[in-house]
Amino acid sequence: MNSNFSQPYSVYRREGTSNWWVRFSIKGEGQIRRSLETSDEIEAQRKAHEIWYEAQYRAKNGMKAKPSSFAKVAEEFIALVEREVERGERPAYHARDVPPVVQRYFVGYFGTKDIATITEADIDRYLEWRKEYWLTGPGAEITHITYKRNGKTIKRPLPEKRMPAVSRQKSETVILRQLFRQAVRWGYMNNGQVPEIRIARASKPNNRPSFEPQEFMKLQSTSLARLSDPEIHEHLRWDRTVLHSQIMIAAFTGMRPTEIRNLNWGDVLQYRAQRKLKAEQRDISIRVHGKGKSRTFVPQEAALPWFDRLWDFWVAHVGTEPKDTDPVFATRDGKRLGSTKKALAELLKACDLLVDYRGVRRTSYSFRHFYISQQLIHGVDVFVLARNTGTSSEMIDKFYGQVTNERMKDHLRPEWRD
Numbered sequence: 188m189n190s191n192f193s194q195p196y197s198v199y200r201r202e203g204t205s206n207w208w209v210r211f212s213i214k215g216e217g218q219i220r221r222s223l224e225t226s227d228e229i230e231a232q233r234k235a236h237e238i239w240y241e242a243q244y245r246a247k248n249g250m251k252a253k254p255s256s257f258a259k260v261a262e263e264f265i266a267l268v269e270r271e272v273e274r275g276e277r278p279a280y281h282a283r284d285v286p287p288v289v290q291r292y293f294v295g296y297f298g299t300k301d302i303a304t305i306t307e308a309d310i311d312r313y314l315e316w317r318k319e320y321w322l323t324g325p326g327a328e329i330t331h332i333t334y335k336r337n338g339k340t341i342k343r344p345l346p347e348k349r350m351p352a353v354s355r356q357k358s359e360t361v362i363l364r365q366l367f368r369q370a371v372r373w374g375y376m377n378n379g380q381v382p383e384i385r386i387a388r389a390s391k392p393n394n395r396p397s398f399e400p401q402e403f404m405k406l407q408s409t410s411l412a413r414l415s416d417p418e419i420h421e422h423l424r425w426d427r428t429v430l431h432s433q434i435m436i437a438a439f440t441g442m443r444p445t446e447i448r449n450l451n452w453g454d455v456l457q458y459r460a461q462r463k464l465k466a467e468q469r470d471i472s473i474r475v476h477g478k479g480k481s482r483t484f485v486p487q488e489a490a491l492p493w494f495d496r497l498w499d500f501w502v503a504h505v506g507t508e509p510k511d512t513d514p515v516f517a518t519r520d521g522k523r524l525g526s527t528k529k530a531l532a533e534l535l536k537a538c539d540l541l542v543d544y545r546g547v548r549r550t551s552y553s554f555r556h557f558y559i560s561q562q563l564i565h566g567v568d569v570f571v572l573a574r575n576t577g578t579s580s581e582m583i584d585k586f587y588g589q590v591t592n593e594r595m596k597d598h599l600r601p602e603w604r605d
Contacts, residue, residue, distance in 0.1 A: 196239040198223070198231055207231035211239050213246050219253055251374045257297035257305065260375055261289050264366045288359055289366065292317055295325065302367075303376035310382045317356070321348040346528075353386065360384045396543040397556035403438065409538045410434065425519050428500060430530050432493040433516055437554035439490035441562075441576045444551040446475035448524070453511025455494060456483070462498065466491045475577075484575045487558075527551070559583060 196211035205226040212218045221238050223231045245251065265286045272282040296313045297305060320326045326348070333342045351359075367381045398406065413419075414427035437447060452458070454474040461469045466488050474483045494515070501509045505521045514523040528551070535541040535549055542548050555576070562572050563583075573580045 194236070194239075196235055198228075198235045207235075209235035209238055211242070213242055216246070216251065216253070254301040254303060255370075255375045256299040257302045258294050258299055260302050260370050260373070261294050261297075261366065263373070264369055265289055267369065285362055288362055292320065292359065293363060293366065302370055303380045305382055307382045310384050314356070314360075314384075314386070317359070318350050321345075322350065356386050360386055395556050396545075396547045396549045396553050397560050398540070398549075398553060400561075402538075402540055403557060406434070406534070406538050406540055410534055413534070413537070422519065425500065425504065426530060428496065429516060429524060430527055430534065432497050433527060433551075434531075434554060435493040436486075436490045437551065438557050439487035440473065440484070441555050441558035442473070442475055443555060443577075447516060447551075449476055450515045451511060452498075452509045452513050452515055455515065458494060459511075462495070480577065482577045484577070 196209050198207055198209050200207055207223040207225060207228065208220060209223055209231075210218055210220045219242060223234045223238075225231050225234065242253070245254075268277060268285045269282050271277040272279055296316055297309070300309075316324060321329075329345065331342050331344055333340060364384055367376070370376050371378055371381060410427070410431045414424055414431055416424075419427075433447060436442070437444075442450070450473070454476075456472045456474060457469070458471055461471065469488075469491060471486060471491060472483050473486055475481065497515055497517075498509065501513070501517065501521070504519050509515075509517075509521075513521060516524040518524055531551060532541060540549065559572065559576060563569065569580045569583055573583055576583075
């Protein structure tokens with residue numbers, strides 16, 4: 188049964204159904220058919236006109252006539268990101284990091300909702316949902332994350348669940364904005380339909396937890412005593428030696444935890460050729476990569492003996508010298524070392540140094556902050572230091588320089604002359 192009423196669209200019923208449908212054609216897109224989801228003919232006519240008018244409006248404004256779900260556009264966006272990575276137009280880590288964020292959080296919340304109808308209020312509700320995702324939301328019952336690597340399915344336990352840091356929220360909204368901008372380019376919506384996405388600023392930046400020199404000395408001596416314990420098993424001695432070496436290298440280079448994890452022997456430039464020289468005779472630099480960036484920097488001399496210790500341990504346990512592609516921080520069988528978070532926490536507890544004087548928990552990042560603070564104390568120019576550590580002088584001033592007036596007292600008591 189058809190009901191046309193001389194309109195630019197046709198309202199009809201399909202054989203064996205009670206609900207009405209509408210069909211019409213849009214130049215360049217062919218025929219469009221939509222269910223009107225009602226058996227009432229008058230209501231069907233009203234809905235048909237709305238759908239036809241919306242399609243005409245979208246077509247005239249350079250958009251696709253047929254609305255598209257957020258999920259559909261999201262899948263196209265993921266495919267685009269992967270192609271751009273293959274062409275070298277995006278960093279390689281985007282192919283690894285972007286799809287899970289889009290699928291788990293964006294599609295998980297917006298789903299099949301028409302992307303052009305998402306409002307600022309929808310975004311605000313999403314941001315609140317995202318903050319609670321792992322605490323009281325869909326992720327509360329998840330205990331493991333499964334992913335594929337080199338064709339293998341890997342299952343790993345989740346780290347401690349918490350609300351995402353502001354920096355994490357900001358990085359995810361960057362991806363969400365990119366997705367909406369791409370939807371505009373593809374004609375799924377126009378610029379006026381893109382919702383504003385705002386992240387509340389952190390109330391006040393906190394100085395990140397570091398160590399006072401006497402605290403670091405306590406940590407160093409406790410760690411050495413633990414790895415030298417004659418009663419422990421050799422497997423545990425290896426683990427504690429690698430952890431201690433990691434601490435010392437981090438404290439005297441300022442490397443980020445990710446940079447340390449990614450470090451290969453070939454990245455310790457000139458080490459192989461100069462390994463037999465005394466530390467003060469070596470001219471070693473280190474090439475690191477992490478956070479999508481890379482740089483070459485100069486380490487403190489005090490870090491070099493711990494590279495020697497790791498080299499010797501490798502030779503003793505693996506039986507050959509490490510190749511340039513082998514990891515500096517490795518397990519006994521030569522594989523790249525995973526997280527040392529638990530082992531570090533145990534060591535910090537043993538030293539009563541797990542938290543700083545404010546009660547803020549220390550992490551492997553604290554050694555980077557210790558290095559930067561010590562370099563500032565000893566007069567290293569902040570701009571040179573920023574370049575060596577791969578950050579900005581503004582970030583050092585805002586977060587990293589744990590330099591108290593007490594420790595700078597000699598600089599604050601210069602000799603005044605007329």
